[in-house]
Amino acid sequence: MFGDLGEKNVSVKIGDSVTLNTGLTEIMDNDRIDWIKWKKDDVNTNYGDVNDVLAHIIKHYNIITVFDDALDGRFRDRLKLNKQTGSLTITNITAEHTGVYQLKINNARVDFLLTAYDEISVMEGDSVTLNPRLTLTMDEIQWMFGNENTLIGWIEWSNRITVYDDVLDGRFRDRLKLDKQTGSLTITNMTTQHAGVYQLLITHKKTHFILSVFDDRPDIR
The missing domain is CATH 2.60.40.10 (Immunoglobulins)
Known part of the structure; x- marks a missing residue:
């Protein structure tokens, strides 16, 4: 896999869970997967201190890590990483979780634009x-x-x-x-x-x- 694979729009109701899928059925031995949350939600900004790694998998070394204390702990106890596919699930979504998530699989990149919504009824x-x-x-x-x-x-x-x-x-x-x-x-x-x-x-x-x-x-x- 090489290059920029575009972006996907994802909408989820506040309080629900959402899974950001890698599209893989199985991670290969030479695969590295990184999930990144952009602090400034600017996918054109260079890598550096503007993003936080939420999770990564380095298959060859059997490294599977979730960093749920990232971004002031807003993801604490909310992240689940699928060890087979690398897909990332975020539970109990709040407005704090909206923004741009970037998936990197080796040299390929996919951006997920996550929008939360709430439903309200009044008389x-x-x-x-x-x-x-x-x-x-x-x-x-x-x-x-x-x-x-x-x-x-x-x-x-x-x-x-x-x-x-x-x-x-x-x-x-x-x-x-x-x-x-x-x-x-x-x-x-x-x-x-x-x-x-x-x-x-x-x-x-x-x-x-x-x-x-x-x-x-x-x-x-």
Whole structure:
């Protein structure tokens, strides 16, 4: 195997498990497998201190190691490495696990772009808070809505907050609140027009919230 084998998009619900597959049925004696998590989620950055090795297998020397204390321990007790295929399973996914994972098999490379999503249901007239559940530093935060990824909220690392509540015919007008400390987005007085997919982009990490809005008015016949 040689060269860059492209990238794969993987979506998983928060709390579930996901397996990143090598595509191998069996590891050969001369194979070396490395699983790497990019800290900055930039696959074009050179190797160095911008990535962490999560696991590796060196078949010839019978070395099989999982480094689940990497990246401040966010993977602790969550990583499982298949000794036969080299596939990596991550259990109990949180938003902290989104980003770019790189698989190296000898001289070949495959990138997995992992996106987590959450499903939320609310009643019409209620409020909902979409919480990133991430450790924020000096990150830029963007909230987008719908298939067109319409920007509805933006927090810059300088703590400048902008709400775009006049977009989409004003359906969000006077309904959006951003928390600069947590990055969370609150939508008040929900209607069915606010149902759909909300995308949170923090630097290059993506999390999706699938929001359903129900009308509980009695069925009058």
